[in-house]
Amino acid sequence: MRLTNIFNNKSDLLSVYFTAGFPELNSTISVLEALENAGVDFVEVGMPFSDPVADGPTIQGSSTHALNNGISLKLLFEQLEEAKKRVSFPLILMGYFNPILKFGVERFVERCVECDIQGVILPDMPYEIYDEKYRHIFEKRGVFPIFLITPQTTDERIKLLDENSSLFLYMVSSSSVTGKSSGNNMQQLAYFKRVAEMKLKSPVMTGFGISDNKSFKRVCGYTNGAIIGSAYVSAIKNSVDIESDTLSFVKRIRG
Amino acid sequence: MIYPDSKGFYGEFGGAFIPEMLLPNIERLKSCYNEILSSDGYKQKLSSLLNDYAGRPTPLYEASNLSSFYNTNVWLKREDLNHTGSHKINNTIGQILLAKELGRTRIIAETGAGQHGVATATVAALMNMECVVYMGEVDIERQAPNVARMKMLGAEVRPAVSGSRTLKDATNEALRDWINNPTDTFYIIGSVVGPHPYPDIVTRLQSVIGIEIEEHFRLKTGKDYPDYVLSCVGGGSNAAGSFFPFINNDNVTLLGAEAAGLGEKSGKTAASMACGDKGVIHGSFTYLMQNDDGQITEPYSLSAGLDYPGVGPLHSFLKVSNRAQYIPVSDKEALDAALQLTRLEGIVPALESAHALALLNKREFLHGENVVITVSGRGDKDMQTYMREFNL
Numbered sequence: 001m002r003l004t005n006i007f008n009n010k011s012d013l014l015s016v017y018f019t020a021g022f023p024e025l026n027s028t029i030s031v032l033e034a035l036e037n038a039g040v041d042f043v044e045v046g047m048p049f050s051d052p053v054a055d056g057p058t059i060q061g062s063s064t065h066a067l068n069n070g071i072s073l074k075l076l077f078e079q080l081e082e083a084k085k086r087v088s089f090p091l092i093l094m095g096y097f098n099p100i101l102k103f104g105v106e107r108f109v110e111r112c113v114e115c116d117i118q119g120v121i122l123p124d125m126p127y128e129i130y131d132e133k134y135r136h137i138f139e140k141r142g143v144f145p146i147f148l149i150t151p152q153t154t155d156e157r158i159k160l161l162d163e164n165s166s167l168f169l170y171m172v173s174s175s176s177v178t179g180k181s182s183g184n185n186m187q188q189l190a191y192f193k194r195v196a197e198m199k200l201k202s203p204v205m206t207g208f209g210i211s212d213n214k215s216f217k218r219v220c221g222y223t224n225g226a227i228i229g230s231a232y233v234s235a236i237k238n239s240v241d242i243e244s245d246t247l248s249f250v251k252r253i254r255g
Numbered sequence: 256m257i258y259p260d261s262k263g264f265y266g267e268f269g270g271a272f273i274p275e276m277l278l279p280n281i282e283r284l285k286s287c288y289n290e291i292l293s294s295d296g297y298k299q300k301l302s303s304l305l306n307d308y309a310g311r312p313t314p315l316y317e318a319s320n321l322s323s324f325y326n327t328n329v330w331l332k333r334e335d336l337n338h339t340g341s342h343k344i345n346n347t348i349g350q351i352l353l354a355k356e357l358g359r360t361r362i363i364a365e366t367g368a369g370q371h372g373v374a375t376a377t378v379a380a381l382m383n384m385e386c387v388v389y390m391g392e393v394d395i396e397r398q399a400p401n402v403a404r405m406k407m408l409g410a411e412v413r414p415a416v417s418g419s420r421t422l423k424d425a426t427n428e429a430l431r432d433w434i435n436n437p438t439d440t441f442y443i444i445g446s447v448v449g450p451h452p453y454p455d456i457v458t459r460l461q462s463v464i465g466i467e468i469e470e471h472f473r474l475k476t477g478k479d480y481p482d483y484v485l486s487c488v489g490g491g492s493n494a495a496g497s498f499f500p501f502i503n504n505d506n507v508t509l510l511g512a513e514a515a516g517l518g519e520k521s522g523k524t525a526a527s528m529a530c531g532d533k534g535v536i537h538g539s540f541t542y543l544m545q546n547d548d549g550q551i552t553e554p555y556s557l558s559a560g561l562d563y564p565g566v567g568p569l570h571s572f573l574k575v576s577n578r579a580q581y582i583p584v585s586d587k588e589a590l591d592a593a594l595q596l597t598r599l600e601g602i603v604p605a606l607e608s609a610h611a612l613a614l615l616n617k618r619e620f621l622h623g624e625n626v627v628i629t630v631s632g633r634g635d636k637d638m639q640t641y642m643r644e645f646n647l
């Protein structure tokens with residue numbers, strides 16, 4: 001399934017982030033299967049990094065844990081190659097730039113293609129550096145970046161990022177790292193409205209701080225759907241039955 | 256003198272690899288720092304605080320005993336005589352004035368050994384601003400006296416409990432704090448590291464060291480420049496400041512001492528240029544220590560101030576362009592140099608600075624040549640280590 005089809009055909013989309021190699025090195029595939037069975041629309045697979053500056057304690061913890069389990073980009077791509085045979089919803093990758101640089105940007109993009117990865121979220125790769133140094137490598141192979149916008153992003157910049165997006169825009173719900181419950185509601189509402197009124201060409205998914213049915217519903221009123229990360233990572237942290245815990249988690253969110 | 260291009264690159268090094276959440280703050284800083292730093296009002300406030308509060312200019316001292324021992328002319332740039340005991344205050348005074356110009360009310364900083372934390376807490380007290388210093392949990396235990404100093408100065412010391420719980424993690428926490436507090440907070444970074452424009456800001460604020468070296472050297476010798484300038488390199492701020500006015504003068508040899516820890520091949524080292532390779536750390540493309548999967552690894556040095564897995568992008572550039580040479584110096588060599596300076600000149604240097612002094616044993620300096628060494632800080636904070644190592 002292509003991401004663009006999903007955006008054209010459905011609203012109130014639910015996307016889930018989880019950290020590859022967590023809680024066990026080989027849980028990546030079972031987590032993906034559980035998420036697809038639970039009816040999640042698409043998934044962000046987190047590539048663990050030692051120094052995730054945009055993440056709060058939950059995702060930091062899962063990243064450290066996954067690295068201690070022995071996850072690496074090479075291994076992750078092997079897992080994703082296997083996953084491709086087992087799940088059919090779209091997958092995107094999310095992670096910091098340094099491991100990709102070390103892996104080799106061209107080789108990374110090549111592996112994305114081989115594993116049916118449609119997009120990548122690279123939080124520490126600003127649009128300008130992407131545009132100048134790496135765009136050609138990604139575009140040539142049809143793998144596209146997903147850019148973040150925040151309450152501080154100007155309209156002008158939102159337009160720039162919108163015009164240069166091929167998949168969707170990632171709207172960060174409040175000025176914070178991942179896993180913090182959303183901030184000032186009035187201010188946030190004004191931000192949601194501001195972005196909604198811009199009538200962007202790209203679909204918009206809201207993430208950061210979405211953790212329950214209430215926050216999910218709220219952002220679905222303004223955007224195409226929500227991305228949930230920390231809340232799900234916490235839910236499977238000590239899980240003995242990922243399949244059923246994922247099912248009940250998704251039910252709870254969808255309401 | 257050398258400045259980055261408009262995107263913050265020194266050749267291929269530097270830039271601003273930052274999350275979108277930090278972009279407005281970084282853009283704001285980028286758009287106005289040049290103008291503020293070169294405005295008369297700012298320059299006046301800066302120089303009056305540097306002179307009357309920090310105690311500048313610091314002396315350029317001709318160390319005659321050390322000179323006789325090495326049969327060359329050794330000059331010491333006495334940054335150890337600054338208020339708070341190191342060159343770090345040059346930078347924190349400059350940045351807090353910048354924070355005030357930008358209307359910020361809350362200051363955050365990262366610290367390893369605690370020297371930058373103390374220098375930041377000091378100027379925050381002076382300016383009556385709220386101050387939070389992030390420090391790795393491990394470092395908090397290792398550096399108790401500096402933690403107490405920061406608290407006495409009214410700063411809140413917040414432990415960084417993630418990752419390896421040292422300087423790099425404290426820097427991550429400071430960046431996260433800035434993401435969470437985008438409008439009222441100013442991040443006073445402690446070295447020539449981090450995203451553009453920080454490396455340039457800190458280099459320019461520390462360039463007072465090199466500018467004074469040049470001026471005092473001329474006054475004392477009648478010569479325009481020394482043959483060598485030597486500094487230790489953690490993130491590289493005292494080195495960048497010492498080198499700055501001489502970078503375009505090829506007659507001056509620039510040597511930086513990296514911390515080799517237990518040795519370059521021991522796996523317990525902080526020599527990011529000798530032992531690391533290129534990558535992105537804390538928003539900058541530069542030399543860093545990483546494993547085969549691009550995960551940043553934990554450095555080691557007996558000297559907490561040099562215990563950082565990256566290095567400022569200016570130094571990466573000076574290294575690959577062969578303008579400066581960076582030489583690994585081990586814990587043992589630094590300790591020997593610290594004791595030697597203490598016994599020959601009656602100056603107890605910081606363990607970081609001792610790495611620069613150890614370069615005297617690593618190169619042949621000729622009779623009649625002039626060698627300037629920056630003593631970046633004093634050894635008070637290292638007495639516990641010295642007591643243990645020298646059985647005092």
Ligand SMILES: Cc1ncc(COP(=O)(O)O)c(C=O)c1O
Pocket residue numbers: 341342367368369370371445446447487488489490491492493494559560561605607608631632633
């Ligand atoms: C006395 C002293 N010298 C040197 C350093 C290293 O920093 P830099 O390389 O930025 O000068 C430190 C850092 O804490 C320090 O305290």
